[in-house]
Amino acid sequence: MTDAVETRSLRRTFPARAGRGGGEIVALGGVDLSIPSGSVRGLLGPNGAGKTTLCKILSTVLLPSSGTASVLGHDVRHETLAVKRSIGVVFGGDRGLYGRLTPRQNLQLWGALYDLHGRALSRRVDELLERVGLSGRARDRVDGFSRGMKQRLHLARGLISDPRVLILDEPTSGMDPVAVRDFRGLIGELTAEGRTLLLTTHDMAEAEAVCDEVTLIDNGVLLATDTPARLAARLSTLERVEADGVADDVLAGLSALSGVSKAHRETGGRVVVHTTTPAATSEVLALLVSAGVTALRTVRPSLEEVYLHVIGDRGMLVSP
Numbered sequence: 001m002t003d004a005v006e007t008r009s010l011r012r013t014f015p016a017r018a019g020r021g022g023g024e025i026v027a028l029g030g031v032d033l034s035i036p037s038g039s040v041r042g043l044l045g046p047n048g049a050g051k052t053t054l055c056k057i058l059s060t061v062l063l064p065s066s067g068t069a070s071v072l073g074h075d076v077r078h079e080t081l082a083v084k085r086s087i088g089v090v091f092g093g094d095r096g097l098y099g100r101l102t103p104r105q106n107l108q109l110w111g112a113l114y115d116l117h118g119r120a121l122s123r124r125v126d127e128l129l130e131r132v133g134l135s136g137r138a139r140d141r142v143d144g145f146s147r148g149m150k151q152r153l154h155l156a157r158g159l160i161s162d163p164r165v166l167i168l169d170e171p172t173s174g175m176d177p178v179a180v181r182d183f184r185g186l187i188g189e190l191t192a193e194g195r196t197l198l199l200t201t202h203d204m205a206e207a208e209a210v211c212d213e214v215t216l217i218d219n220g221v222l223l224a225t226d227t228p229a230r231l232a233a234r235l236s237t238l239e240r241v242e243a244d245g246v247a248d249d250v251l252a253g254l255s256a257l258s259g260v261s262k263a264h265r266e267t268g269g270r271v272v273v274h275t276t277t278p279a280a281t282s283e284v285l286a287l288l289v290s291a292g293v294t295a296l297r298t299v300r301p302s303l304e305e306v307y308l309h310v311i312g313d314r315g316m317l318v319s320p
């Protein structure tokens, strides 16, 4: 598979503000990123990690200080127009929407900027309003819209030029659960059409649900890229076993096993055993089974736990 987005040693700095001792702020410190065509990549990191800077460079709003970035093989510095034609950007909030206009007018205006006119534009606008579930509100003013409805309009706006690559910045913030479910369906449709998606989010459940791979970024440096499941598997130290119907003496036996960091009973009676190695997990399971316990399961760390672990304590990241 070819890469839809590729960056090599991508660096972006900003001059530090006066009073901060001069110098520079390193927003991106030499980033190598490859996103395969047709995949959904999550970009996760705390505030100030460099996510927006990266998205801005890919959408040609900002120039790199050094290094390269390309979209569908087009260099962001030298082939700006081709990159602009390849990419759609969906930023959240009120930015870029005209409150006094209807969603139809907003999309018509935006489409005109992409050289769409007449019937082709009308057809495209209708199709997109339908796609994001706003057809019924096509004639209402946008300033009366809820945040979630504005998010959906943003998405339609990002799709107006039929881009092959889509950058989505916190796309579901403000959406209600039904809209989020529909949005996830839409993500599936967009990738089935062969589009590549890069989405930044603070919602780990969302990243886990929709992303093929997730890249963790902090301080302008990429810390890890992998599937949510494999990222979680790297942290076998956070694996745990949950079991019901465990007698006290069996619980004591579990606590005494080497490789068990913690074994306790929760309020409802369920026993939770934290292990530090896959071998210890096997031993815990064997002991439980030999004690006649059948209601048990192993639980892998969630993406949220992985995130907190990696961002909170980078030294704990285990190489594959």
Ligand SMILES: Nc1ncnc2c1ncn2[C@@H]1O[C@H](COP(=O)(O)OP(=O)(O)OP(=O)(O)O)[C@@H](O)[C@H]1O
Pocket (backbone or CB within 6 Å): 014, 015, 025, 026, 027, 045, 046, 047, 048, 049, 050, 051, 052, 053, 054
């Ligand atoms: N125009 C600018 N001038 C000076 N510093 C900037 C500018 N834009 C970004 N930065 C700095 O670069 C770093 C990365 O910022 P960036 O906005 O890319 O982070 P982010 O990961 O998108 O954060 P958030 O989740 O808060 O949106 C931060 O230290 C930020 O203060």
